[in-house]
Amino acid sequence: MPVETTLPYGWYTDPEILRGEQDRIFRSAWQYVGHTGQLAQPGYFATRVGRTPVVVTRDRDGVLRAFVNVCRHRGFAIAEGEARRETLQCPYHAWTYGLDGRLRSAPRSDEEPDFPQDELCLVPVAVDTWGPFVFANASPDTAEPLAQALGSLPAQVAEVGLDVETLVHHSRWEAELEANWKIVCENFLECYHCQVAHPAFSEVIDVSPDAYVLSTDGRLSTQHGPLRTASPADELPRAQFHFLWPSLGINIFGGRPNISIGPIVPLTPERTYRFLDYFFGPDVETAWIDDLLAFDDQVGREDRTLVEGVQRGVASGALEHGVLMSHSEQLIGHFQALTAAALSD
Ligand code: FES
Ligand SMILES: [Fe+2]
Structure with a gap:
């Protein structure tokens, strides 16, 4: 041979x-990104899957969600490390998102005609758990279970x-x-x-x-x-x-x-x-x-x-x-x- x-x-x-x-x-690919103990209370942690920066959140409703950790405004990383708080606020111009990914406020957006606030949600990433282990997948539309x-x-x-x-x-x-x-x-x-x-x-x-x-x-x-x-x-x-x-x-x-x-x-x-x-x-x-x-x-x-x-x-x-x-x-x-x-x- x-x-x-x-x-x-x-x-x-x-x-x-x-x-x-x-x-x-x-x-x-599904990848291990962290554990449920990091989200015992509403909040988030920042991580990555391959080269995709990811933020995993848990809202008051208890649901785990994950998003691409890139601001819809001009691309700054919204979250760093981990925190217990009810919003994600981009450090660049203070656009503020809910833990459900929805854009809640953008300073001076009331001066913009037809500002499409509802369309500027964070981009979703698939997330799921095995016991305390949290996994994410950057292709939510095609990811296998x-x-x-x-x-x-x-x-x-x-x-x-x-x-x-x-x-x-x-x-x-x-x-x-x-x-x-x-x-x-x-x-x-x-x-x-x-x-x-x-x-x-x-x-x-x-x-x-x-x-x-x-x-x-x-x-x-x-x-x-x-x-x-x-x-x-x-x-x-x-x-x-x-x-x-x-x-x-x-x-x-x-x-x-x-x-x-x-x-x-x-x-x-x-x-x-x-x-x-x-x-x-x-x-x-x-x-x-x-x-x-x-x-x-x-x-x-x-x-x-x-x-x-x-x-x-x-x-x-x-x-x-x-x-x-x-x-x-x-x-x-x-x-x-x-x-x-x-x-x-
Ligand atoms: S890049 Fe995030 S608020 Fe401007
Ligand atoms: Fe070894």
């Missing part, structure tokens, strides 16, 4: 490729013994990496590097090829790793790492109820933004949480070195492509096939 090759290395630096990915992949996009993910998470409805948000981790978004995804999708590059991780989780199981189901890729030494106190006997194409990562470590979830977001061909929201069961001890965050932070720093090193290699132009290990890197093959198919559509 001929050896499987990676995507062409030019795809990791080419602005044209990224433009195609934004239009053909991210423009129509969120439940369809998630596929077997909720069932697989429930099957390991985790009830997402009971989880409490703990903290958010954020990072920018000097690497193409696909390199960050591909690094997530194999644990062939774990024994070599993550010694602490590999002491806790059995990363040997027989124990560490890879599977795919549609756009979902899953890695299962048993704990090397499970204790009777462990409610979750193994780790589950899910990846929902195009770029959502979900980590569940063994032990106490926990999950971290977040997207991998391209900024430029060679720069990527990530965030992870950490959630824990309501009874998980602070010491266990602190240990997990420290452990994950260590793995994250090791991975940064890896992905930024790969970016320098592929960007050198010295080689056309690399090769994939057919067993250990099968999830990368799956990711690359989905990505190439979306670009050639």
Whole structure:
């Protein structure tokens, strides 16, 4: 069998490729954007889906809505960060919108003949939830239902013994990496590097090829790793790492109820933004949480070195492509096939 090759290395630096990915992949994908705890009261939070700036709101009626975070006047970003308030006011000329997206007032509009106030609503974005997790999609007219996009993910998470409805948000981790978004995804999708590059991780989780199981189901890729030494106190006997194409990562470590979830977001061909929201069961001890965050932070720093090193290699132009290990890197093959198919559509 001929050896499987990676995507062409030019795809990791080419602005044209990224433009195609934004239009053909991210423009129509559901993406995790935040959690319901951010909107326990009427208010909003600003986020993004692909390159679309988005503001998610919850009005007094309790309904979640999302809009393109661009003012209908002259394009300033209306919302920044998050706030508990009943209106969205653009900082540029103070056009004021309701949390339902309707333009409520624009200074001096009474001096304008036939000012079309009713037509200047914020542009809607699709929004939906899975447990406490809020997702948005920048193509509301054509988006498939969120439940369809998630596929077997909720069932697989429930099957390991985790009830997402009971989880409490703990903290958010954020990072920018000097690497193409696909390199960050591909690094997530194999644990062939774990024994070599993550010694602490590999002491806790059995990363040997027989124990560490890879599977795919549609756009979902899953890695299962048993704990090397499970204790009777462990409610979750193994780790589950899910990846929902195009770029959502979900980590569940063994032990106490926990999950971290977040997207991998391209900024430029060679720069990527990530965030992870950490959630824990309501009874998980602070010491266990602190240990997990420290452990994950260590793995994250090791991975940064890896992905930024790969970016320098592929960007050198010295080689056309690399090769994939057919067993250990099968999830990368799956990711690359989905990505190439979306670009050639
Ligand atoms: S750009 Fe928003 S009020 Fe002018
Ligand atoms: Fe890693």
